[in-house]
Amino acid sequence: MTVRSPSKPVVFASIAGAALAAVTAVVACSTDDPRAGTGTGSSSSGGTSSSGGSSSGGLDATAPDGPIECGAAPGADAPFTKQALLSAASKCAAWHACEFQNAATALRASVRDHAAAPDEAKLTAARTAWSNAMEEWSKMELFQFGPVGSKAVDQYHGRGLRSFVHPWPDHNRCQVEGQIASKGWQAGMDAVLPSARGLYALEYVLHYPGSDHVCLPASATGQAWDALGPADLAKAKNDYAVAVADNVVALALEIRNVWLPEGEDFEKKLLAFDGYGSEQETLNVVAWSLFYAEKEIKDFKLGSLSGAQARAYVPETPFGPREIENIRANLRAFRALYQGCGANGVGVGFDDWLVAAGQADLANDLLAALAQAETAADGFPAFAQATEAQFLELYNAIKPLSDLLKTRLFGSASPLNLKLPASAASDTD
Amino acid sequence: MGTLGVLLRRVEAALLRPVDVAWLAAYRILFGLALAISMERFLAYGWVDTLLVAPRFRFRYWGFAWVEPLSSGAMHALFWCLAALALATAAGLAFRLTAPLFAAGLTYIQLVDVSTYLNHYYLAGLLAWLLALSPANRAWSVDAWLRARWNARRGRPRADDREVATAWLILFRVQVGVVYFFAGLAKAQSDWLLHGQPLGIWLGASTELPLLGRLFTVPGVPLAMSWCGFLFDTTVVLWLSWRRTRPWAYAVVVVFHVMTRLLFDIGMFPLIMSLSALVFFHPSWPRALAARLRRSPRDAGPPAPSVAPPPAARPSPWRARLTRAALGAGAIYCVVQVLMPLRCHLYGGNVLWHEQGMRFSWRVMVRAKGGANTFLVRQKETGRVFHVPPHEYLTPYQENEMSGQPDLVLQLAHHIQRDFEERGFGPVEVRVDSQVSLNGRRGAPLVDPRVDLTTIEDGLAPATWLLPAPNEAPPPTRPVL
Numbered sequence A: 001m002t003v004r005s006p007s008k009p010v011v012f013a014s015i016a017g018a019a020l021a022a023v024t025a026v027v028a029c030s031t032d033d034p035r036a037g038t039g040t041g042s043s044s045s046g047g048t049s050s051s052g053g054s055s056s057g058g059l060d061a062t063a064p065d066g067p068i069e070c071g072a073a074p075g076a077d078a079p080f081t082k083q084a085l086l087s088a089a090s091k092c093a094a095w096h097a098c099e100f101q102n103a104a105t106a107l108r109a110s111v112r113d114h115a116a117a118p119d120e121a122k123l124t125a126a127r128t129a130w131s132n133a134m135e136e137w138s139k140m141e142l143f144q145f146g147p148v149g150s151k152a153v154d155q156y157h158g159r160g161l162r163s164f165v166h167p168w169p170d171h172n173r174c175q176v177e178g179q180i181a182s183k184g185w186q187a188g189m190d191a192v193l194p195s196a197r198g199l200y201a202l203e204y205v206l207h208y209p210g211s212d213h214v215c216l217p218a219s220a221t222g223q224a225w226d227a228l229g230p231a232d233l234a235k236a237k238n239d240y241a242v243a244v245a246d247n248v249v250a251l252a253l254e255i256r257n258v259w260l261p262e263g264e265d266f267e268k269k270l271l272a273f274d275g276y277g278s279e280q281e282t283l284n285v286v287a288w289s290l291f292y293a294e295k296e297i298k299d300f301k302l303g304s305l306s307g308a309q310a311r312a313y314v315p316e317t318p319f320g321p322r323e324i325e326n327i328r329a330n331l332r333a334f335r336a337l338y339q340g341c342g343a344n345g346v347g348v349g350f351d352d353w354l355v356a357a358g359q360a361d362l363a364n365d366l367l368a369a370l371a372q373a374e375t376a377a378d379g380f381p382a383f384a385q386a387t388e389a390q391f392l393e394l395y396n397a398i399k400p401l402s403d404l405l406k407t408r409l410f411g412s413a414s415p416l417n418l419k420l421p422a423s424a425a426s427d428t429d
Numbered sequence B: 001m002g003t004l005g006v007l008l009r010r011v012e013a014a015l016l017r018p019v020d021v022a023w024l025a026a027y028r029i030l031f032g033l034a035l036a037i038s039m040e041r042f043l044a045y046g047w048v049d050t051l052l053v054a055p056r057f058r059f060r061y062w063g064f065a066w067v068e069p070l071s072s073g074a075m076h077a078l079f080w081c082l083a084a085l086a087l088a089t090a091a092g093l094a095f096r097l098t099a100p101l102f103a104a105g106l107t108y109i110q111l112v113d114v115s116t117y118l119n120h121y122y123l124a125g126l127l128a129w130l131l132a133l134s135p136a137n138r139a140w141s142v143d144a145w146l147r148a149r150w151n152a153r154r155g156r157p158r159a160d161d162r163e164v165a166t167a168w169l170i171l172f173r174v175q176v177g178v179v180y181f182f183a184g185l186a187k188a189q190s191d192w193l194l195h196g197q198p199l200g201i202w203l204g205a206s207t208e209l210p211l212l213g214r215l216f217t218v219p220g221v222p223l224a225m226s227w228c229g230f231l232f233d234t235t236v237v238l239w240l241s242w243r244r245t246r247p248w249a250y251a252v253v254v255v256f257h258v259m260t261r262l263l264f265d266i267g268m269f270p271l272i273m274s275l276s277a278l279v280f281f282h283p284s285w286p287r288a289l290a291a292r293l294r295r296s297p298r299d300a301g302p303p304a305p306s307v308a309p310p311p312a313a314r315p316s317p318w319r320a321r322l323t324r325a326a327l328g329a330g331a332i333y334c335v336v337q338v339l340m341p342l343r344c345h346l347y348g349g350n351v352l353w354h355e356q357g358m359r360f361s362w363r364v365m366v367r368a369k370g371g372a373n374t375f376l377v378r379q380k381e382t383g384r385v386f387h388v389p390p391h392e393y394l395t396p397y398q399e400n401e402m403s404g405q406p407d408l409v410l411q412l413a414h415h416i417q418r419d420f421e422e423r424g425f426g427p428v429e430v431r432v433d434s435q436v437s438l439n440g441r442r443g444a445p446l447v448d449p450r451v452d453l454t455t456i457e458d459g460l461a462p463a464t465w466l467l468p469a470p471n472e473a474p475p476p477t478r479p480v481l
Helices: A009-032 A082-116 A120-140 A173-182 A198-207 A220-227 A230-259 A266-271 A279-303 A323-338 A350-356 A360-378 A388-409 B003-016 B022-044 B047-053 B072-091 B095-111 B119-133 B142-153 B166-185 B199-206 B212-216 B221-241 B246-263 B269-280 B285-294 B317-346 B396-402 B406-422
Strands: B018-020 B163-165 B369-379 B385-388 B428-438
Touching: A082 A120, A082 A198, A082 A230, A082 A266, A082 A279, A082 A323, A082 A350, A120 A198, A120 A323, A173 A198, A173 A220, A173 A230, A198 A230, A230 A266, A279 A323, A279 A388, A323 A350, A323 A360, A350 A360, A360 A388, A388 B369, A388 B428, B003 B166, B003 B317, B018 B022, B018 B166, B022 B047, B022 B072, B022 B095, B022 B119, B022 B166, B022 B269, B022 B285, B047 B072, B072 B095, B072 B119, B095 B119, B119 B166, B119 B269, B163 B166, B166 B221, B166 B269, B166 B317, B199 B212, B199 B221, B199 B246, B212 B221, B221 B246, B221 B269, B246 B269, B369 B406, B396 B406, B406 B428
Parallel strands: none
Antiparallel strands: B018 B163, B369 B385, B369 B428
C-alpha cells in the first residue's frame, strides 16, 4: 500500500474556510427566501408613505370630494387555479379599498361640515358617516396583506397602514386628548402616533360628549386641556377631527392606489409572487387573513366578555358602540375571501381550492361553521345589552370556525400546505 | 473453547480486521463541513432566536428537565463555536477535544426544547458522537500531520495512520442503514401505499415547479411516487452494499435526495444522507477517487487493504479486554438502534396518531398532522371554566409542533395548572379540547376531553388518556395547479 504523507493543515484550513465562506455567502444571500423568515419585507415600489398618504404610487394623492365608481363586488365563477384565487383575492381587496375610500370621503365631508358650523344634525350626520366608514373598514381590514397588512403578518409587502386607520386594540384616549390640547398635529400627521389617529380618534371626538380627560392632571396634556375653555375645547376637537378625517382619506387613497392597475398594481405582484418567493408563500400570506376570525374576533373581541378567557378586554369602538356590527362586517369579509367576493359568495375562493384538491368535505365544513358564526352574530344584541352567557354562546358559535382553521386548513395537517401565521420557518423531519 | 467461543473469536477477528482509514477520514471532513453549514444556517435564518431563545415556555425531554437555555447572546455564541468546532472536526484539529465538544454542543441544543426535535437533527447528533469516538483523525488531519512531524523530528518511525478496524465501518453502515430501512418500513402502511398520503398533500405546494409541477397533478403520480419512496428507502442499503449495483444505487441516492430537497423543507438532511451513504463504498474510495481525478492510477493505493493484513503484535491483556468491551458497546448500540424504532409495537394502535414510540424511530416524512387544542381550566372552588389558547404560552412554531404530540400537550397542561395556581386562581383542573387531523382526515379528538390532565404523569406506560385514531381512510387530496 502506498501511503502518502498527511496533507498539510493549511490545505484543510483553506478548503474548510473557503467552503464556509462560500456557504455563508450563499446562506446570507438566501435570507430573502421566504422560508427563512427573515425577508426584507420592503415596501418596494411606489414611493408611498407608510404613515399616512403623503403620496401614492405616482398617482395624484388628492382624493376626489365625491364618491368614485367601484362597481359591483367582483365575483364570477371560474375554474379554480391558484392564480385565479390570487387574482380574486386581489380584486376583492381592491374593491373593498374603493368602498372604504368612498366611506372615508363621505366621513371627511360630514366632519368638515360639522366643524364649520356645529349643530346636532350635522353631528348626527357625521356620526352616521363614521359608522359607515367603520362598517367598510371592518371589511377592509380583514385583507391583511399588502397595504393593510402589518409587517409581522406580511413580512414581504406589509405596510401596516391598518394601524393608522384603526389602531385598535392599541388606541389610546390620552394620546388623542394630547393632540387636541396641544395641537401637535399641526406640525403634520406624521408626527402623531397611530394610537391617537384614525377612526378611533374620530369616534372619540364625534361620540364622546364629555369635557374631561384621562391624562394625569399634572401632565402637560392635563394642564393644557384644563386651560381650555368649553368653546376652545370644542373647536380644538373639531379641528383635530378635520385633520384626522383628511388623514384617513389620504390613507384610504394610498391603500387603493396600491391596488390600482395604474398605481402599484399589487395584483400583478401577487400573481408573480413578487417578493414572496413562491406561489405557495403568496397564498400563505393571503390566507392568513382568515385567521382574523380566530385571533381578533374570538380571542380579542369575545374572549374576555364571554368569561372564557382570562384576558383584558379592550373595546373596539368604546364611544360609538357598534362592536357587534363590526364583527358582522368582519365575517362578511371572511366569506368574501374564503368563498368568493360576489354576492352570496360567488367567485373563486379558498373553498374552490379545497374542492379542487379533493377536500370538498372540509370546504363544506368551513362554510357550515361560517354560517353558524354569521347567524349567531346576526342575532346578537348590542354589546351593552348582552349578558356573559350570551357572549359565551357567541364565542362558542365562532370557535368551531377557528378550530377548523387551525385543525385542518392551516398548519402541519393542511391539505393545501398552508402554514400557520407567523410560524417560524424551519426544517421538517 | 466451545463452538460459541470459536464463533465469537472469529467475529472479533473479523471486526478487528484492518481496513483503509480513508473512508472515515473523508467522512470526517465531509460531515464536519456539512454540520458547519448547518450551524451557519441556524444563525443566518434567525432560528437561534425564533426556535431556541424566543420561547417563554419549553417542552422538556423526560429526564432532561434540568437542561436550561442560554441567553440570546450566549446561544448565538454557542452556534458560532459549534460552527468552528465542526470545522475543526473536519480538519482533524485537536480532534479528541473538538469532536466530542461539538457532539456535546449539538446534543445540548437538541435538549433545550422537545418541539425542535427532528429526525435529522437526532441523526446528526448520533453521527457526531460516533465520529467523536472513532479514530477519524488518523489520516488527512492536522493531528496526523503534527504527529508525523513530531515523529520525524525525533527520528521515530511513522505511526501507522492508514487503517482502522472493520468494526467502525460496520458501525457507521448499521447506523446509516437503520435510518434508511426504518424510514422505509414506516411507509409500509395504508395511508402511504394505498392512498399516496401525505405525499399527495405535500406535492400540492410545488405545482409551480417547471415540468415537475404539472406532473404532480396527474392522477396516480403521488401514489407512484409514494411507492418509489418506499422501495427506495427499504432496499437502497441492499443495492449500496452490492458492489455491482453500488454506483447506480448511489446515483439514485443523490437524485432522490436532490428531489426531496427541492420539494420539502428538510434542510441538511439530504446532504447528510448523501454523504453518509458513501460509507457503503469500498473503504479506499477516497484514494481511488483522488487518483481518478488526477488521472494517475499509480496513486490509487491498494484496491483492497483488507487482503492479507500484516501480522500484528499480540495486544496486552488489558488492551484486549478494552477492545472487547468496545466491541460489546458497539454491538449494544446497534441492537438499541434496531429496537428503538420497533418499540412502538409495544403500545399497539397507530403510532402516527398516539406518537408513543414516534421519536428516535426514523419515521421520516410520513405524517401531515396538526390540530387545535384549547385548554379548559376549571377552578375547583367556583367551577368557572377558562378557555386558554396555547398561543398565550407558546410561539407559533411550538404550538404547531405541540398540536399533534400528546406528551407535549400534557406538559403544557401541567404548566398552565402551575401558572393559574400561582396567579391566584386556586386549585384548578385542566382538560383539553383537541381536534387533530392526520393526513387530510377530518379532525378528531386526540386527548380524552374528560380527563383532568393534572392527574396524569408522563411516562413510558401506554397513555390511557388518549383516544383511538380515526378509522376512515384519508380523503383523496391531490395537487392542484
